[in-house]
Amino acid sequence: MASIVRLFLDHPLxxxxxxxxxxxxxxxxxxxxRLSVGAELRVFNGQSGEWRAEVELAGKRRGVLRVVExxxxxxxxxxxxLLFAPLKKARTDFIVEKAVELGxxxxxxxxxxxxxxxxxxxxxxxxxxxxxxxxxxGTFVPPVEELQRLDRVLADWPAxxxxxxxxxxxxxRSSVLSSLLTDGGEGAxxxxxxxxxxEGRKDRGDTPGPWAILIGPxxxxxxxxxxxxxxxxxxxxxxxxxxxxxxxxxxxxxxxLWQSIYGDWR
Amino acid sequence: MASIVRLFLDHPLxxxxxxxxxxxxxxxxxxxxRLSVGAELRVFNGQSGEWRAEVELAGKRRGVLRVVExxxxxxxxxxxxLLFAPLKKARTDFIVEKAVELGxxxxxxxxxxxxxxxxxxxxxxxxxxxxxxxxxxGTFVPPVEELQRLDRVLADWPAxxxxxxxxxxxxxRSSVLSSLLTDGGEGAxxxxxxxxxxEGRKDRGDTPGPWAILIGPxxxxxxxxxxxxxxxxxxxxxxxxxxxxxxxxxxxxxxxLWQSIYGDWR
Numbered sequence: 001m002a003s004i005v006r007l008f009l010d011h012p013l014x015x016x017x018x019x020x021x022x023x024x025x026x027x028x029x030x031x032x033x034r035l036s037v038g039a040e041l042r043v044f045n046g047q048s049g050e051w052r053a054e055v056e057l058a059g060k061r062r063g064v065l066r067v068v069e070x071x072x073x074x075x076x077x078x079x080x081x082l083l084f085a086p087l088k089k090a091r092t093d094f095i096v097e098k099a100v101e102l103g104x105x106x107x108x109x110x111x112x113x114x115x116x117x118x119x120x121x122x123x124x125x126x127x128x129x130x131x132x133x134x135x136x137x138g139t140f141v142p143p144v145e146e147l148q149r150l151d152r153v154l155a156d157w158p159a160x161x162x163x164x165x166x167x168x169x170x171x172x173r174s175s176v177l178s179s180l181l182t183d184g185g186e187g188a189x190x191x192x193x194x195x196x197x198x199e200g201r202k203d204r205g206d207t208p209g210p211w212a213i214l215i216g217p218x219x220x221x222x223x224x225x226x227x228x229x230x231x232x233x234x235x236x237x238x239x240x241x242x243x244x245x246x247x248x249x250x251x252x253x254x255x256x257l258w259q260s261i262y263g264d265w266r
Numbered sequence: 267m268a269s270i271v272r273l274f275l276d277h278p279l280x281x282x283x284x285x286x287x288x289x290x291x292x293x294x295x296x297x298x299x300r301l302s303v304g305a306e307l308r309v310f311n312g313q314s315g316e317w318r319a320e321v322e323l324a325g326k327r328r329g330v331l332r333v334v335e336x337x338x339x340x341x342x343x344x345x346x347x348l349l350f351a352p353l354k355k356a357r358t359d360f361i362v363e364k365a366v367e368l369g370x371x372x373x374x375x376x377x378x379x380x381x382x383x384x385x386x387x388x389x390x391x392x393x394x395x396x397x398x399x400x401x402x403x404g405t406f407v408p409p410v411e412e413l414q415r416l417d418r419v420l421a422d423w424p425a426x427x428x429x430x431x432x433x434x435x436x437x438x439r440s441s442v443l444s445s446l447l448t449d450g451g452e453g454a455x456x457x458x459x460x461x462x463x464x465e466g467r468k469d470r471g472d473t474p475g476p477w478a479i480l481i482g483p484x485x486x487x488x489x490x491x492x493x494x495x496x497x498x499x500x501x502x503x504x505x506x507x508x509x510x511x512x513x514x515x516x517x518x519x520x521x522x523l524w525q526s527i528y529g530d531w532r
Contacts, residue, residue, distance in 0.1 A: 137510040241531035244403040256519040265507035
């Protein structure tokens with residue numbers, strides 16, 4: 001399967017627009033991918049959809065592309081953030097890649113009581129998100145935030161944004177599907193009675209209110225964190241089944257369920 | 267977070283049972299994990315739940331465990347197989363790990379027209395599945411089959427097992443949730459009308475019929491494969507949202523949705 005090169009450009013895109021390349025971009029296109037003058041590729045800037053472009057100038061350390069025509073409209077994901085406690089490098093990279101593919105609008109590393117990481121390389125994770133969007137055909141690149149302490153994030157939480165937190169201690173007790181379906185994303189109170197599923201479903205609008213998903217570290221949340229999360233008016237505790245999931249698996253599973261119930265997989 | 271060692275043993279487990287260790291197991295427990303005589307661990311054999319065991323003899327290349335008491339009942343996953351086209355090593359390993367965590371009953375690598383792999387190391391993947399079960403606290407280890415050609419697998423398909431195949435060409439067109447919910451897993455025909463969701467939900471029994479999930483290679487299915495799959499009476503085409511997912515992401519997402527609708531996440 002031959003596949004066409006896709007490149008993120010932090011530059012306005014319009015017909016006949018010339019776009020100068022950075023040294024790294026020139027190296028990638030001409031050194032790694034072996035494109036030459038006249039070669040075609042797809043470009044996007046995260047805001048203006050996808051465009052067909054051609055190589056106008058190709059040098060060792062520089063080059064210029066010319067934008068030809070629009071090939072796809074901009075497609076932004078629904079308004080769901082992913083908050084997660086950083087893991088080891090490979091699994092953190094994995095979470096960022098999957099969050100881009102699954103359509104998270106913002107990626108927020110948070111430090112919990114049992115998080116091992118003291119810091120994350122935000123610039124590296126952002127570059128990883130760009131690469132994931134290039135690979136998966138996306139036109140949107142979620143911003144990756146700097147690492148913040150979870151307690152501070154919760155203290156400044158926007159009142160209208162619901163927060164689904166994946167609580168291991170609920171395993172085998174509550175159904176994620178019914179507990180999410182009962183909550184129309186309108187900020188209504190938690191409903192545990194599975195019998196109210198139908199009612200909740202009717203409430204779902206075409207555009208769910210803003211949401212976020214919180215995934216804890218491998219060691220889980222502390223008792224104090226769990227109690228605090230449960231007390232907050234905007235949180236919704238959810239179980240992800242009877243088996244213990246690794247944090248990276250939980251991130252993919254939670255985003256999948258959210259997209260299928262509230263998001264653009266409906 | 268101190269965590270207790272979990273070890274898979276291919277041996278009967280019962281109170282006061284002595285279990286000899288292989289050289290590799292002895293090396294892992296005494297060389298890597300630094301356990302000594304009297305140390306406690308958890309063991310399982312994939313059939314008899316989880317047991318507390320103690321080190322009775324510890325040598326450089328050998329050792330003996332003594333089983334003490336049962337700590338958890340056996341928990342088998344629902345009857346859902348995962349069929350996938352092998353990818354590069356790291357992503358294939360990832361799919362096996364996630365399939366174990368998410369509760370697949372059987373893992374079947376299949377060779378499609380666009381699959382690059384000519385062979386897989388079945389023994390290595392099976393060992394990876396064992397390790398994943400040890401890590402995620404599971405008591406069941408799904409068997410990993412040898413690589414088989416998809417057309418042969420389909421030719422010998424058991425008539426009562428439904429096969430969900432994730433079809434990129436459906437992206438943005440049909441909702442996975444509604445199309446799955448409409449099909450009670452009873453072998454009923456496909457229903458595309460979202461209005462029939464409620465009806466389908468009522469039909470769901472506590473034990474869904476046998477299912478399988480098929481994930482194509484990075485290059486997708488060929489036109490011929492897609493047409494053949496669509497024609498078969500036991501297949502159900504499903505969309506996994508408007509973005510293109512990598513095959514490993516699709517495997518996790520599809521298993522998540524299946525478990526939440528038919529499986530043991532309900």
